Amino acid sequence: MRPVLIAFGRALLSQLHFRMLLLTVMPFVVSLVIWGVLLWLGLQPMIDWLHAWFTANDGFGVAANVLGWFNLGAITSVLVPLIAMWVLLPLMILTALVFVGVLAMPMIVRHVGGRHYPDLDKRRGGSIAGSLWIATYSFIVFAVLWLVTLPLSLFPPLTFVIQPVLWGWLTYKVMAYDALAEHADRQEIRDIMRIHRWPLLLIGAIGGAMGAAPTLLWLGGALSVILFPLLAAGAIWLYVLVFVFTGLWFQHYCLGALAAHRAVGRAVVTDAPQMKDIN
Secondary structure, three states, X not given: OHHHHHHHHHHHHHHOOHHHHHHOHHHHHHHHHHHHHHHHHHHHHHHHHHHHHHHHOOHHHHHHHHHHHOOOHHHHHHHHHHHHHHHHHHHHHHHHHHHHHHHHHHHXXXXXXXXXXXXXXXXXXXXXHHHHHHHHHHHHHHHHHHHHOOHHHHOHHHHHHHHHHHHHHHXXXXXXXXXXXXXXXXXXXXXXXXXXXXXXXXXXXXXXXXXXXXXXXXXXXXXXXXXXXXHHHHHHHHHHHHHHHHHHHHHHHHHHHHHHHHHHHHHHHHHHHHHHHHO
């Protein structure tokens, strides 16, 4: 637990560095431009299609009955825009994650490695292809689970459980690999991911809890529909900020674990001849 807390403190200090604060700007701007165009062109057609489908299949009647059981019947009037927003949310997360990984993580690696671990050898066991593969299949699993649990997320108590778990798993799978890719070789990546599985999952879970914060912006019912463009921009920036901080946290922890792992390996190699002479 102590290494996790130490890495958290170091990540917090690193996040306050001017260069790291600037890292939130570029992914946010790129994501905002892309989603501004996509929402301008596709949001209304998507809402119209959903509305037509609900009308043709008596979806509004079924939704009113189900929501009425929980005294949430007022949501029925804005149900279609809310569903559209919740379907788009995983895609916004994906773009934030991709752009942070492409634009921010290389700078995070250089910043943390250069300032705190300048003597740690770079063995480059990871690759861009490996990072893209892990990010792609992890997000597919994440998106499927997101859609399956989407109805449960309409109820705030369950939102605070589902969101951290999903985010924790996603950030653990993606960020840990990226944090080790530059400095560790392939075997070291596997060893660190195996030996430190639970601390890394803990970091991911806490990062998931922080990542659930932007989701609160979508719980405003009709107000969230009216203010959707502003809420979308705010959510994207918060996602980028959380991803950058979580990346710093993983980077500090993983490089510290890698340095300790190599120190243990050197100690074993140094002691081996002495043990042979004793025998």
